[in-house]
Ligand SMILES: *[C@@H]1O[C@H](CO)[C@@H](O)[C@H](O)[C@H]1NC(C)=O
């Protein structure tokens with residue numbers, strides 16, 4: 102027994118055997134302190150954008166790895182995994198790390214591309230020189246690659262605590278579900294005068310839709326609830342609204358916004374509006390079996406397009422969401438597992454054991470096939486391509 106245990110441990114500690122390496126550089130943490138605090142300056146003697154700081158931090162880690170171990174060079178960095186959780190995802194990572202697996206929340210696929218942020222600290226298209234790299238950093242980063250490559254990268258769901266979707270039919274809401282709201286979106290609009298003069302935020306999608314919702318009387322005529330917090334009722338509950346809606350809009354924020362996660366976790370059919378941007382797991386799932394995509398140029402036809410979807414098609418998409426929603430949440434973290442168990446307990450105390458269960462709620466407390474499992478399954482499937490540098 103002891104021998105087997107020892108050799109298994111040895112096997113797992115051998116980088117030679119590793120299929121992938123996760124590089125634990127937290128650029129999300131750098132982003133949060135940078136630009137708000139006096140320190141840290143990164144790299145030294147410069148206060149560039151925080152995108153530049155993040156790219157340089159990853160580059161430094163890569164250089165250290167490559168100088169210290171043979172593993173980075175072994176497969177040209179293709180088996181190294183980098184997490185890029187901030188607004189504009191992997192748009193500006195250093196080209197030397199780009200061959201690796203980029204995990205992010207922002208699936209922008211167009212190339213060439215430029216930053217569209219409304220927050221100047223995040224503008225990754227701003228030219229910048231520094232003694233640590235030759236020439237303009239743009240040539241080594243955003244001008245060298247797209248933000249997301251559906252073949253080697255993955256848009257991963259953002260983490261949502263179970264309390265965020267506590268009113269979801271999957272989480273103990275007493276069935277049956279009645280979705281009386283036809284379509285729903287609540288979020289930041291930034292339409293106050295002078296706030297975002299060029300209307301860059303959300304690619305001006307949220308703002309244009311807001312005006313359309315007023316002009317076309319969306320709420321009065323079609324039961325479409327759309328707006329920011331002040332457009333909603335005073336006792337408004339986000340989770341409840343998503344649970345009561347048939348369609349939910351998935352619109353960008355400054356970069357990504359976790360709206361696909363919000364809708365799927367509540368069994369609401371996502372209506373995705375952001376051209377050439379993939380949502381979480383779009384390259385590995387049949388997304389059109391449970392979502393609707395509308396072009397940015399078709400905003401004035403939204404109502405018409407949604408009304409043309411038959412009750413049968415709606416039912417099919419809802420049935421499909423019931424089968425996959427749990428892949429969009431992470432349940433392996435102890436905090437999340439405990440919370441969801443407490444909710445199940447409450448549900449049992451408040452309801453008859455025989456109360457009808459909503460389809461999909463059977464996944465409520467199971468960690469199997471959650472978002473993390475799904476990522477690992479995809480990495481496993483990708484192994485031959487990563488090892489041999491062949492196309493999939
Ligand atoms: C990694 O190190 C090898 C060997 O020194 C070198 O040839 C290669 O250019 C380095 N790769 C990067 C991306 O720096």
Ligand SMILES: *[C@@H]1O[C@H](CO)[C@@H](O)[C@H](O)[C@H]1NC(C)=O
Pocket residue numbers: 216217218219221224225226227228301
């Ligand atoms: C980012 O910087 C570039 C170069 O200065 C500029 O052209 C562009 O308008 C800026 N983008 C934003 C979103 O401010």
Ligand SMILES: *[C@@H]1O[C@H](CO)[C@@H](O)[C@H](O)[C@H]1NC(C)=O
Pocket residue numbers: 300305308309312
């Ligand atoms: C929305 O309507 C307001 C008021 O008419 C107008 O000032 C604003 O420019 C419009 N915004 C968009 C994005 O259409």
